[in-house]
Amino acid sequence: MSSLETTVSPARQSHAAAGRAEPKRRRRGPRRPSGLPWILPAFVFVVGFIYYCIGYTGYISTLNWDGVSPTPQHIGFANYTQAFHDPVFWDTIRHTVIFFVVTFTVQTAIGFSFAALLHSRIKLPNLYKVIIFLPVVLAPATMAPIFRQIFSASGQLNTILSDIGLGSLAHPWLAQSSTALPVIMAITVWQWTGVTFILYFAAMTQIDKEILEAARIDGANGFRVLTRIVWPNVRGTTIALAMLSVIGALKTFDVPYLVTLGGPNYATEFLGTFIYRISIPTAEVGYGAALSILLLILALAGAIAFGVRGMRRN
Amino acid sequence: MFETRRLSSKIILQVLLTIMVLPFLFPLIAMVQESLAGQGWDNYKVVWDTGVVPEFFRNSVIIAAGVIIIVYCLTMLAAYGFSKLHVRFREVYFWMMLVALTLPEVVLLTPLFATATSLGIYNTYAAVILPLAALQIPFAVLLTRNFVNGIPDDLFDAARVDGANAAVIFWRIILPLTRPIAAAIIILTLIGAWNDYLLPLVFLQSPSTQTITLLPSFFVSEFSDDQTKVVAAAVITAIPEIVAYLCLQRLFERGLTAGALK
Numbered sequence: 382m383s384s385l386e387t388t389v390s391p392a393r394q395s396h397a398a399a400g401r402a403e404p405k406r407r408r409r410g411p412r413r414p415s416g417l418p419w420i421l422p423a424f425v426f427v428v429g430f431i432y433y434c435i436g437y438t439g440y441i442s443t444l445n446w447d448g449v450s451p452t453p454q455h456i457g458f459a460n461y462t463q464a465f466h467d468p469v470f471w472d473t474i475r476h477t478v479i480f481f482v483v484t485f486t487v488q489t490a491i492g493f494s495f496a497a498l499l500h501s502r503i504k505l506p507n508l509y510k511v512i513i514f515l516p517v518v519l520a521p522a523t524m525a526p527i528f529r530q531i532f533s534a535s536g537q538l539n540t541i542l543s544d545i546g547l548g549s550l551a552h553p554w555l556a557q558s559s560t561a562l563p564v565i566m567a568i569t570v571w572q573w574t575g576v577t578f579i580l581y582f583a584a585m586t587q588i589d590k591e592i593l594e595a596a597r598i599d600g601a602n603g604f605r606v607l608t609r610i611v612w613p614n615v616r617g618t619t620i621a622l623a624m625l626s627v628i629g630a631l632k633t634f635d636v637p638y639l640v641t642l643g644g645p646n647y648a649t650e651f652l653g654t655f656i657y658r659i660s661i662p663t664a665e666v667g668y669g670a671a672l673s674i675l676l677l678i679l680a681l682a683g684a685i686a687f688g689v690r691g692m693r694r695n
Numbered sequence: 696m697f698e699t700r701r702l703s704s705k706i707i708l709q710v711l712l713t714i715m716v717l718p719f720l721f722p723l724i725a726m727v728q729e730s731l732a733g734q735g736w737d738n739y740k741v742v743w744d745t746g747v748v749p750e751f752f753r754n755s756v757i758i759a760a761g762v763i764i765i766v767y768c769l770t771m772l773a774a775y776g777f778s779k780l781h782v783r784f785r786e787v788y789f790w791m792m793l794v795a796l797t798l799p800e801v802v803l804l805t806p807l808f809a810t811a812t813s814l815g816i817y818n819t820y821a822a823v824i825l826p827l828a829a830l831q832i833p834f835a836v837l838l839t840r841n842f843v844n845g846i847p848d849d850l851f852d853a854a855r856v857d858g859a860n861a862a863v864i865f866w867r868i869i870l871p872l873t874r875p876i877a878a879a880i881i882i883l884t885l886i887g888a889w890n891d892y893l894l895p896l897v898f899l900q901s902p903s904t905q906t907i908t909l910l911p912s913f914f915v916s917e918f919s920d921d922q923t924k925v926v927a928a929a930v931i932t933a934i935p936e937i938v939a940y941l942c943l944q945r946l947f948e949r950g951l952t953a954g955a956l957k
Contacts, residue, residue, distance in 0.1 A: 414781065416776030416780025419865075423773035424792060426832065428791050430825075430829040510948075513719055514947070515719075518936050519933055521890070524726075531722060571719060571722065579948055579951050579952055580951070653799060656802075660801075660804055661804070673804075674802075677797075683797070
């Protein structure tokens with residue numbers, strides 16, 4: 382779940398390092414035994430499972446099938462053309478893009494600020510850390526009932542707004558298409574900013590103190606130090622977090638399913654909730670499988686796009 | 696990062712941080728408040744008296760433990776193989792596993808459903824444990840492999856010269872030295888398995904197998920009109936997670952940053 386930076390850089394470095402060390406080791410010690418039996422259990426378990434599931438989903442995606450009928454009908458790529466003509470499919474893509482851009486930007490801004498503030502001399506740092514990080518360990522399923530309550534028409538948010546004299550801003554937040562998606566994004570930011578914060582906090586501890594000191598002696602103020610020195614130095618973390626966010630946005634299921642059920646009127650439908658709805662309650666298993674394959678392609682493309690960027694930066 | 700020599704700037708930063716942290720605290724306060732609305736502590740009593748809460752807990756514990764055991768064993772073996780032993784085309788194997796990092800659970804539903812039904816493991820713990828473990832292993836292997844890379848090769852060469860075979864090296868060197876990363880992996884796996892919602896939702900159909908993430912929905916059907924009891928049930932499920940986090944705070948945070956720090 383943490384830094385995907387590792388999927389790119391250290392793996393590559395270790396590869397390079399291993400390549401360099403290879404001949405030396407052969408000359409010196411006895412030849413290393415084969416590692417194949419050691420990696421095989423994990424490899425067979427994971428790869429067998431994944432590729433079996435992907436293959437099976439790919440096969441089902443060419444069927445017109447309800448999941449139980451003994452005689453599914455082969456229909457080629459019709460499920461895929463159906464997806465491209467389905468306005469809800471394009472809605473889910475649009476929601477995913479908006480969701481990614483907004484949650485990533487807001488989480489980065491808040492997480493980075495928290496990390497910088499907690500690296501300054503602050504009283505009770507651990508208390509703040511605990512509060513920011515606690516949502517990460519709480520299951521979305523556990524928090525969903527209270528979020529439904531907070532954002533309901535008679536909920537705590539509207540009560541607070543009217544208490545501070547902003548009663549005119551009160552909304553039935555979850556019942557309106559225009560506010561439901563922002564609420565889903567706000568809940569996600571609440572849930573995951575702790576990860577962003579922890580990773581930036583860890584990255585900042587690794588910045589050379591002397592560089593910061595030198596900048597300060599040169600007269601740079603706190604804000605300049607942050608934008609000119611700290612921000613470029615944690616770029617690796619930012620890219621890793623962007624990659625996590627893309628994959629996370631495509632995987633989004635729990636929060637919209639539990640808080641708004643994808644509604645109202647598909648306003649918070651994501652690929653995950655859409656595939657679930659099509660595959661299980663609606664039982665259009667073939668169509669659901671085609672959507673799954675499209676989702677998988679998007680997730681892989683997203684990971685590769687950011688992975689390649691990360692590699693080039695390093 | 697910010698120099699705070701003057702008292703005024705110290706206070707400004709402290710106040711700013713406090714204001715920023717309030718929205719993060721608010722849902723938790725609202726949750727406790729809501730769970731005590733109406734009948735007060737009786738909400739908790741009613742929820743507890745249904746008698747299902749310990750059952751849901753037991754199921755979550757069994758599933759999390761199963762996933763952790765599988766992930767730990769397979770990850771340690773694979774990390775040793777990938778990092779310190781001779782494997783031809785090892786990066787190919789490695790990247791084939793890493794593809795799983797991008798795999799959304801929802802993609803697995805139909806194939807797993809068909810397979811679980813035909814194997815007769817639908818509505819059993821195994822139907823959730825096995826896919827969860829398969830999805831968690833790749834990242835665990837990634838972290839552990841990086842960690843094992845940091846153990847000097849000379850240690851392994853010396854052990855081999857002394858006549859230790861791979862199994863002895865694994866037992867005497869790898870397992871003891873990987874304890875810090877193992878703790879991180881167990882915590883990460885625990886969060887993932889404990890908080891998972893979709894797989895239990897689809898594959899566990901009776902309260903005798905369902906996990907605590909399904910508890911709120913169970914109580915929604917039980918007390919349809921009484922939101923306060925549903926929230927009380929949610930608080931009960933949140934408490935162990937909060938306690939576990941507070942006790943093992945360092946481990947949780949190290950677990951999440953394990954990949955970022957070299």
